[in-house]
Amino acid sequence: MKTIKTKWFWWWGWNPQKVEDWLEEMESYGWNLYQVDMWGLRFKFTKEQTQSIRYCVDFQSKVDGNYLSILKDDGWKMVWSGAGGWYLWKKPYEEKRPDIFSDTDSLIERNNRLSKILVPFFLLIIAIFIFLLINRDHGNEFLIGLYIVLISFYGFLFYQLQKYNEKLKNDIKE
Amino acid sequence: MDTDILKKNYLPMTETAYYILLSLYEDRHGYGIMQHVENITEGRINIGAGTMYGTLSKLEKENLIIHEKEIDRKKIYKLSEKGQKVLILELERLEKLLNDGKVEIGGLK
Numbered sequence: 001m002k003t004i005k006t007k008w009f010w011w012w013g014w015n016p017q018k019v020e021d022w023l024e025e026m027e028s029y030g031w032n033l034y035q036v037d038m039w040g041l042r043f044k045f046t047k048e049q050t051q052s053i054r055y056c057v058d059f060q061s062k063v064d065g066n067y068l069s070i071l072k073d074d075g076w077k078m079v080w081s082g083a084g085g086w087y088l089w090k091k092p093y094e095e096k097r098p099d100i101f102s103d104t105d106s107l108i109e110r111n112n113r114l115s116k117i118l119v120p121f122f123l124l125i126i127a128i129f130i131f132l133l134i135n136r137d138h139g140n141e142f143l144i145g146l147y148i149v150l151i152s153f154y155g156f157l158f159y160q161l162q163k164y165n166e167k168l169k170n171d172i173k174e
Numbered sequence: 175m176d177t178d179i180l181k182k183n184y185l186p187m188t189e190t191a192y193y194i195l196l197s198l199y200e201d202r203h204g205y206g207i208m209q210h211v212e213n214i215t216e217g218r219i220n221i222g223a224g225t226m227y228g229t230l231s232k233l234e235k236e237n238l239i240i241h242e243k244e245i246d247r248k249k250i251y252k253l254s255e256k257g258q259k260v261l262i263l264e265l266e267r268l269e270k271l272l273n274d275g276k277v278e279i280g281g282l283k
Contacts, residue, residue, distance in 0.1 A: 058224055065247030066204060067227050073205035073248075074223040100224030103190060109228055 003047035005031060010041065013114050014160035016057035023055040023090075036080040036088065051092060055079070056100040058087040059114045076100065084117060104168050111161050111168075122154045177263065184238070184260045185267055190221055190229055195253060195261045198239055203248040204230055233257070 007026075011019040023033055023043070031045035056076070060067060062085070068078070071089060075098075080088040091098050101107050129147040132140055187195070193211040202210060204226050211219050221229075230251065233239045238257035241249040253261065 056224070063227075064249075065244075066230075066249045069246070069248045070204035070208075070227050071223045074208060076223060098222075100222045102220060102222035102225045103188070105188075106222070106225040106228055110224075 005045045005047070007043050007045070008041055009043060012160070013059070013157060014111070014164050020055045020057055024053060027051050027053040033079065033090075038082065040080055040082045040086060040088065052094065052097075053090050053092050054098050056089045056091075058089065058100060059085050059110050060087065061085045061113055061117050071100065085113075104172050108165050108168050111165050115158060115161050118154065118157060122151075122158075125150050125154065177259075180256075180260050181263055181267075184236075185264055187260075187264050189219060190225065191233065192261075192264060193219060194221070194226075194229060194233065195238065195257055195264075198251055198253045198257070199261075201250050201252045203245070203250050205248075207251075 009019055009022060019040075026033065026043075026045060028050055030047055030050040032048050032051070033043055033045055035044040036042070071078070074091075076089040076091045078087060079090050080086070089100060101110070125147060129144070129151060132144050132147060136144075193215065194207055196214075197207045197210045205223075207230075208221050208223070208226055211221055230239070230249075234241065234251070237254055238260055239251045240254045241251045243250050
């Protein structure tokens with residue numbers, strides 16, 4: 001009988017490297033990933049063989065067949081694709097650890113694509129928030145509170161993405 | 175198109191862009207370019223698949239490369255006229271760099 005393990009991994013848009021490294025580590029202990037839920041948070045593994053597998057996260061708001069064919073030709077297998085344009089790719093390797101991005105600019109661009117797609121949602125939330133403030137009557141304090149939490153969350157997301165990009169840009173200069 | 179504008183907008187190129195444009199002197203698809211670049215640089219430059227896709231999209235948007243056909247959903251790219259001009263300008267620039275270096279230090283040893 002197969003040994004199965006289900007694990008949750010909370011990661012956010014700004015730090016995909018953590019989930020990439022974690023999955024690689026699991027594979028190195030013999031936990032082979034076989035299923036990811038639609039949100040990309042719950043991962044299922046079977047205990048079979050230790051292997052070196054590189055995982056890479058990409059975000060592409062729109063892709064054509066060319067995207068999939070270039071990655072597949074290069075030996076990458078799509079493990080998961082999620083709402084908005086998240087992709088998780090994997091590739092086994094022996095010596096040289098592969099990567100879907102060979103320069104820092106590509107990573108900065110990926111983060112920018114993510115920031116860009118968040119902007120309309122952010123504006124929508126702010127618009128609703130202002131509407132709630134203007135049409136204030138009792139009973140909507142809870143909603144206003146909820147929107148303050150949402151706005152803070154988005155603000156935090158943008159801040160983290162920005163910080164990550166600043167770090168990447170500094171890496172280029174060094 | 176005005177040479178100065180091309181120079182200002184596209185030079186100097188990144189190594190990735192330079193080798194992609196070089197490879198597209200012949201018609202190639204994305205993965206074909208990756209292999210070709212790896213061959214001619216003897217493994218020094220490995221362009222990642224995601225980087226390749228992103229760079230091709232950018233170069234196409236700038237109209238430096240075009241694709242006229244697709245085979246098995248793979249876009250086959252080639253240099254546009256503008257792309258050829260830019261590549262020649264970059265080659266001239268690189269040649270000047272190399273010559274300046276040789277003159278200053280008295281040849282390569």
